[in-house]
Amino acid sequence: MAEDKQLFEKICGDLVELKDTSEMMMDLAYSALLYNSRQIAEEVMMLEERMDNLHTEFELLVLSSRGEPEDARGLLGLIRMGVVTERIADAAAEIAEVVLRSEETHPVLRMVIEDAEETVDRVMVSEGSLVLGKTLREARIPQETGMWVLVIRRGNRWMRPKPSTVLEAGDIVIASGYADGEEDFRKLVGGDGEQVLPDENF
């Protein structure tokens, strides 16, 4: 029974990750579309690959649990939920494909694209970055730059930002917000040189 419990904890962990990943993909795919960003669309395509692997792992795990006949319905529920996350992820990837395929300059796309005032951007945390080793709470990215962190990529893991997340060198931070904060965002997170951000409360 203890073994069962462990297996189920693992299954749950995988399902939570599938769910989170599919929702992140949706968020990023829409950001890519509304802010017309090919970079972010590419990010979605990378996540799609990760998602496919995760989903297979998850299904194998569910199938390997030796449930009693009366568990079958519960296991079916799990498999179905997994399939739904996969469908959501596929739809998000297809939205990203629409962005990658579209002619950026076409005038009717303006019906969809946000005014130039808002943007989405991705920046890598460098060794010289001011936010290196800080938690997101301490990094104060929204307060300093007006940009809102959507997702953080670390190697081949994508994470939702939490106040307690510690930023490491090499992390890719994806954020959206007003375009006039983009420069500040790049400096704060990318840390190119010794430029220190002006302190508003000085």
Added chain:
Amino acid sequence: MNDVERIEYTPVSVRETLILMKDISELMIDLAYSAALFGNRELAEEVMELERKMDTLVYVLNMNLMLAARDKEDAETLSGVAKVGSLTNSISDAAADIAGMVLHGIEIHPIVREVFQRAEEHLARVQVSEDSFFAGRTVDDLDLAAEVGADIIAIRRGRHWMINPEKEVVLPEDVLVARGTASGLEKLVKAASGEAKDLG
């Protein structure tokens, strides 16, 4: 049989409609997972309501896109946008399938449910009673996130939905969908149903 209604053309902003569709599909996903994890049929029914709303939006979006095309380049670009609309609809269909599972009695394995219930955030649905102090106040004014750690993420008034409400006034009989910690939700539900006179 469900009633199938004729959908009339209404001029809308394509971008705002797409954003609304995105918000609705996200809300549907949240509601559908919660419905599945707690075997909650009421939440599942709300998902189905939203699904109908989504179907209407797709039609209206496509009508507006068709009228916007003037030449073949327009058509090429606009079909991409139409594709996004239909993909968003597929996302909502996926959510509706989870809700359908709940309504058909396919349950989630109890051990899984137990693990999920430890998650930090939950969803709840509650109808506002006549004597709740919520009635007549705006969502911003109630400031529930700060007060109890749970917030109203949608209001349904009859068949009309308000997603991510801020300045909207809560009225008696509104159905609220709220997200937050288990204890925060409990306080919110008690206050909205009139069972408690404050958020204490």
